[in-house]
Amino acid sequence: MEHQVIFQPSGRRGRVKAGTTILEASRELGVEIESVCGAAKVCGKCVVKIETGYFEKFGIDSKTEHLSGLQEEEKEFLSPADVADNQRLACVAEINGDVLVFVPEESRGAKQVVLETGKERVFDLNPALQKYYVELEAATLEDHRGDLERLREALHQKYDLSDALAIDFYLLRDLPKIIRAGEWKVTVTIWDDREIVQVEPGLSENLYGLAVDVGTTTVAAYLCNLKTGATVMVDSMMNPQVRFGEDVLSRITYAMMNEDGLDKMHHAIIDGINTLAQRMTEKAGLVTADILEVTLVFNTAMHHIALNIEPKFVGRSPFAPGIKSSLDIKARDLGIRVNKAANVHALPVEAGFVGPDNVGVLIAEEPYKQREEIRLIIDIGTNGEIDLGNQDRMLCTSCATGPALEGAQIKFGMRAAPGAIEKVRVDHETLKVSYKVIGSEQWFPELKKTEARGICGSGIIDAIAEMFKAGIIEPSGRINMKLDSPRVRKGEDNKRPEFVLAWAGETSIGKDITITQGDVRAVQLAKAALYVGAKYLMEKLGVDKVDSVTLAGAFGNYIDRESAMVIGMFPDCDLTRVVAVGNAAGDGAKLALLNKNKRVEARQVAQMAEFVETAIEPDFQSRFVAAMGFPHSKDRFPHIQHILDGVKRPGKK
Numbered sequence: 258m259e260h261q262v263i264f265q266p267s268g269r270r271g272r273v274k275a276g277t278t279i280l281e282a283s284r285e286l287g288v289e290i291e292s293v294c295g296a297a298k299v300c301g302k303c304v305v306k307i308e309t310g311y312f313e314k315f316g317i318d319s320k321t322e323h324l325s326g327l328q329e330e331e332k333e334f335l336s337p338a339d340v341a342d343n344q345r346l347a348c349v350a351e352i353n354g355d356v357l358v359f360v361p362e363e364s365r366g367a368k369q370v371v372l373e374t375g376k377e378r379v380f381d382l383n384p385a386l387q388k389y390y391v392e393l394e395a396a397t398l399e400d401h402r403g404d405l406e407r408l409r410e411a412l413h414q415k416y417d418l419s420d421a422l423a424i425d426f427y428l429l430r431d432l433p434k435i436i437r438a439g440e441w442k443v444t445v446t447i448w449d450d451r452e453i454v455q456v457e458p459g460l461s462e463n464l465y466g467l468a469v470d471v472g473t474t475t476v477a478a479y480l481c482n483l484k485t486g487a488t489v490m491v492d493s494m495m496n497p498q499v500r501f502g503e504d505v506l507s508r509i510t511y512a513m514m515n516e517d518g519l520d521k522m523h524h525a526i527i528d529g530i531n532t533l534a535q536r537m538t539e540k541a542g543l544v545t546a547d548i549l550e551v552t553l554v555f556n557t558a559m560h561h562i563a564l565n566i567e568p569k570f571v572g573r574s575p576f577a578p579g580i581k582s583s584l585d586i587k588a589r590d591l592g593i594r595v596n597k598a599a600n601v602h603a604l605p606v607e608a609g610f611v612g613p614d615n616v617g618v619l620i621a622e623e624p625y626k627q628r629e630e631i632r633l634i635i636d637i638g639t640n641g642e643i644d645l646g647n648q649d650r651m652l653c654t655s656c657a658t659g660p661a662l663e664g665a666q667i668k669f670g671m672r673a674a675p676g677a678i679e680k681v682r683v684d685h686e687t688l689k690v691s692y693k694v695i696g697s698e699q700w701f702p703e704l705k706k707t708e709a710r711g712i713c714g715s716g717i718i719d720a721i722a723e724m725f726k727a728g729i730i731e732p733s734g735r736i737n738m739k740l741d742s743p744r745v746r747k748g749e750d751n752k753r754p755e756f757v758l759a760w761a762g763e764t765s766i767g768k769d770i771t772i773t774q775g776d777v778r779a780v781q782l783a784k785a786a787l788y789v790g791a792k793y794l795m796e797k798l799g800v801d802k803v804d805s806v807t808l809a810g811a812f813g814n815y816i817d818r819e820s821a822m823v824i825g826m827f828p829d830c831d832l833t834r835v836v837a838v839g840n841a842a843g844d845g846a847k848l849a850l851l852n853k854n855k856r857v858e859a860r861q862v863a864q865m866a867e868f869v870e871t872a873i874e875p876d877f878q879s880r881f882v883a884a885m886g887f888p889h890s891k892d893r894f895p896h897i898q899h900i901l902d903g904v905k906r907p908g909k910k
């Protein structure tokens with residue numbers, strides 16, 4: 258005898274044999290219901306609600322009496338109010354008549370989750386790690402199977418997993434103990450459907466991973482709950498390798514010039530990751546062994562150094578990396594102190610200087626899914642990466658931006674942390690400055706005394722754009738010393754021009770915070786590198802304009818797009834189509850951690866993207882010089898022409 262069952266909200270319907278449980282019916286009809294314990298009736302995750310009454314639209318009369326009676330196990334998880342609300346456990350209730358079943362959000366498998374980040378990114382939660390609860394037959398004198406074989410068979414029978422699953426060797430050593438501690442009931446965590454990486458006594462739901470973005474200057478880490486998709490904690494630190502060199506090339510040189518240079522830098526970054534993992538798990542009330550997988554993104558040089566792969570050849574023509582494919586390595590082999598059996602997944606390298614971090618940006622932003630729109634994506638870091646294209650063709654390049662836009666190598670530069678000036682406005686007539694400091698909602702001078710300690714990347718871009726608009730900086734980049742303002746002066750130490758952004762009395766450091774001529778120069782070099790790179794890509798793709806610009810980077814959340822265009826960081830574009838998305842590379846690392854399909858996408862896009870080497874172009878130098886001007890010596894910016902027309906220039910009324 259068969260009965261009709263309808264699942265909502267999916268609307269899936271069909272006929273199932275009498276006696277089939279709701280969970281079995283859901284599988285037959287392709288509806289995913291959470292079942293952590295695999296129908297062992299011990300997790301309580303498979304709660305569904307029976308809608309009662311006659312549903313004309315479907316032609317069925319749904320009744321609670323059409324299900325088998327409430328069982329003792331269900332009372333463990335359902336309160337009397339839940340029972341009165343017609344809730345049941347899907348793995349217990351058997352279908353004996355027509356029913357309409359509503360699957361509430363929290364019981365739905367394959368959840369769609371929003372990434373907690375600067376930008377809303379919806380993705381399917383589908384990590385490489387999955388948990389399975391099994392109850393084993395206890396060993397007897399008659400049953401001589403080994404513990405591992407017993408476990409494999411149970412997993413095979415209950416979940417149809419391979420009966421030849423591998424097991425981490427360190428875990429194997431403890432397996433007999435764990436199985437007996439759980440009295441033959443265990444939760445098994447399997448990585449990539451092929452290796453058992455954790456066995457815990459009884460039922461366990463904890464599942465955590467760590468995504469790390471190893472930047473040249475900063476390292477950002479995200480502790481994620483792989484069961485819910487939530488980011489439990491975010492933390493960051495300076496890349497401890499900075500002491501060996503500020504940028505990628507100086508670090509490669511350090512590795513070449515010192516016999517133990519590579520080893521030292523490798524250990525420095527691994528120690529850094531360990532510090533972050535320790536700090537974050539402690540704060541979250543976890544232990545490092547709770548982290549069962551780590552995903553890493555970095556530029557190619559950081560990738561090689563972090564993995565202790567010879568980086569020498571990445572730094573010299575033809576810039577061939579040691580490996581381009583993605584890598585899966587045991588954390589313990591790298592010295593990363595998380596769970597001993599944990600896997601580290603390093604995203605693939607695209608080309609010489611375009612590394613897994615750019616792949617991270619791409620899988621987060623997905624320009625390759627765009628039909629017609631030509632998207633320009635700029636990831637601003639010490640090493641800048643640029644992507645251009647859509648589903649038909651993707652081009653990429655990299656450029657040595659230097660750390661200026663991250664606030665380093667700037668006299669009062671600092672990370673985007675409390676105390677950093679992040680937004681600046683300059684009055685064109687009086688040259689008075691108002692600014693906003695991270696950590697406070699009010700602007701100076703409304704706020705009399707600020708906690709200003711320095712200036713971060715977005716503040717630097719704002720300050721320079723505002724100084725240009727007020728005529729303090731000339732189109733060539735020179736600070737105009739003819740202006741009659743105490744803010745424009747010669748620096749005490751080197752007598753070079755500078756502009757006072759904040760007077761000592763306003764700050765928490767008791768010193769004037771200034772933008773120096775050297776700072777302006779550093780920003781000019783960075784923005785020219787980005788601009789020239791973007792223009793080359795446009796030419797190679799055969800387009801003379803882009804439809805949208807995406808600014809990524811650790812400080813990108815707060816970057817003022819108008820300021821960025823006024824200083825000429827990227828070619829002209831409709832300002833309403835310029836968006837800042839924050840640390841997209843870090844988001845990419847998180848997405849690869851939370852959804853294994855993103856790793857497949859990463860592999861595909863790394864192959865699809867064509868690398869364009871711009872530095873060897875014969876006219877690179879002359880283009881670079883032209884791009885140093887504000888916003889550019891030659892190119893026009895129709896979308897901000899009204900702003901440029903208002904720029905005060907010496908001799909201009």
Ligand code: FES
Pocket residue numbers: 291292293294295296297298299300301302303346347348349
């Ligand atoms: S699946 Fe665990 S209680 Fe139903």
